[in-house]
Amino acid sequence: MEIFSPPFCFESPNAIARPVMPRDATSLFEDLFSDPAVMRNIEAKLHTSINETKVFIQGVEQSWNTNFIHMWAVEHKTSGRILGLVNLQGKLPRVEIGAMSVQKSNLRNRRAFFDLFLRILDWTIAQPSVHYLYACSDPGSSSEQVIEHFGFKLEAQLPNWESRPNQGLASVPINLYGIARPFKDFVHFLHYSWFKRPEQASMLLSRSLLLPLPEEQKQSAFENVGNAMGPRSTIQGRLI
Numbered sequence: 001m002e003i004f005s006p007p008f009c010f011e012s013p014n015a016i017a018r019p020v021m022p023r024d025a026t027s028l029f030e031d032l033f034s035d036p037a038v039m040r041n042i043e044a045k046l047h048t049s050i051n052e053t054k055v056f057i058q059g060v061e062q063s064w065n066t067n068f069i070h071m072w073a074v075e076h077k078t079s080g081r082i083l084g085l086v087n088l089q090g091k092l093p094r095v096e097i098g099a100m101s102v103q104k105s106n107l108r109n110r111r112a113f114f115d116l117f118l119r120i121l122d123w124t125i126a127q128p129s130v131h132y133l134y135a136c137s138d139p140g141s142s143s144e145q146v147i148e149h150f151g152f153k154l155e156a157q158l159p160n161w162e163s164r165p166n167q168g169l170a171s172v173p174i175n176l177y178g179i180a181r182p183f184k185d186f187v188h189f190l191h192y193s194w195f196k197r198p199e200q201a202s203m204l205l206s207r208s209l210l211l212p213l214p215e216e217q218k219q220s221a222f223e224n225v226g227n228a229m230g231p232r233s234t235i236q237g238r239l240i
Contacts, residue, residue: 002092002129003067003090003092004067004088004090004091004092004095004127004129004130005067006070006088006090006120006123006124007123009072010072010116010119010120010123011116011119012112012115012116012119013115014076014077014078014111014112014115014116015074015075015076015077015083015112015113015115015116016074016075016077016116017072017073017074017075017086017116017120018072018073018075019060019061019064019071019072019073020057020060020061020071020072020073020085021057021073022054022057024057024073024082025050025053025054025057026050027081027082028053028056028057028073028082028085029047029049029050029052029053031082031102031104032082032084032085032100032102033046033047033052033053033056034046034047034048035102035103035104036166037103038100038101038102038103039166040164040166040167041138041141041164042100042164042166043162043163043164043165044165045165045166046166068089069087069088069089070087070088070089070090071085071086071087072085072086072087072120073085074086074101074112074113074116074117076109076112079109081102081109082102083101083102083105083109083110083112083113084099084100084101084102084113084117085099085100086098086099086116086117086120087099088120088124090130092129092130092131093129093130093131093132094130094131094132094133094134095124095130095132095133095134096133096134096135096136097120097121097124097133097134097135098135098136099117101113101114118190121133121150121186121190122187122190125179125181125183125186125187130181131180131181132178132179132180132181133152133178133179133180133183134152134155134176134177134178134179135147135152135176135177135178136158136161136174136175136176136177137174137175137177138164138172138174138175139157139173139174139175144175144177147177148177150179150186151179151186152177152178152179153177153178153179154175154176154177155176155177155178156175156176157173157174157175157176158173158174158175158176159173160172160173161173161174162174
């Protein structure tokens with residue numbers, strides 16, 4: 001059986017994705033794992049001490065060694081700040097992708113995280129052995145707008161699939177989104193809209209999808225994204 005083995009590092013003009021390290025414990029604890037906004041829809045309890053984060057990092061290192069789950073910390077090149085985490089779990093021919101980003105962040109940092117996340121996706125679908133890429137999302141969550149815009153299709157709702165301890169819920173349904181080879185729409189989006197016009201596309205997409213806006217600005221922001229991305233960029237789902 002072929003083993004899914006991604007590279008240790010990915011790079012964009014403003015950020016680098018590299019394996020999580022013990023020195024990341026303080027940043028991950030303060031900006032991600034102790035933040036209720038980040039952890040609300042995560043199947044893990046809010047960290048109450050940095051020791052819990054250190055144990056988590058040890059588990060991530062073991063996952064790399066066993067080729068089970070590959071997780072990267074996305075670090076801003078200039079500030080050295082951790083912007084979020086991205087993970088891939090490959091059971092070829094399918095790969096699951098997940099991400100969590102720092103909520104207490106400015107637009108420029110979110111844009112840098114988003115750009116590197118897309119480059120990891122681009123590498124993944126370029127692998128001949130990857131035939132299906134999927135992601136899971138809580139119904140009605142803000143991440144669904146992003147997932148749908150990239151061309152992922154809602155495949156199923158899985159009832160009682162995960163727990164949400166930070167909401168006091170024993171089980172919740174999960175929406176499963178996927179895209180299948182040949183990934184034509186997604187490749188078109190990346191290489192003809194995003195990477196060729198990164199400042200325009202990423203600024204508009206980050207502003208409309210990742211940052212809260214006053215109600216009167218939301219619809220116009222989505223229309224601007226559509227204009228920037230071209231004719232295939234109908235945005236589905238809810239406004240934030």
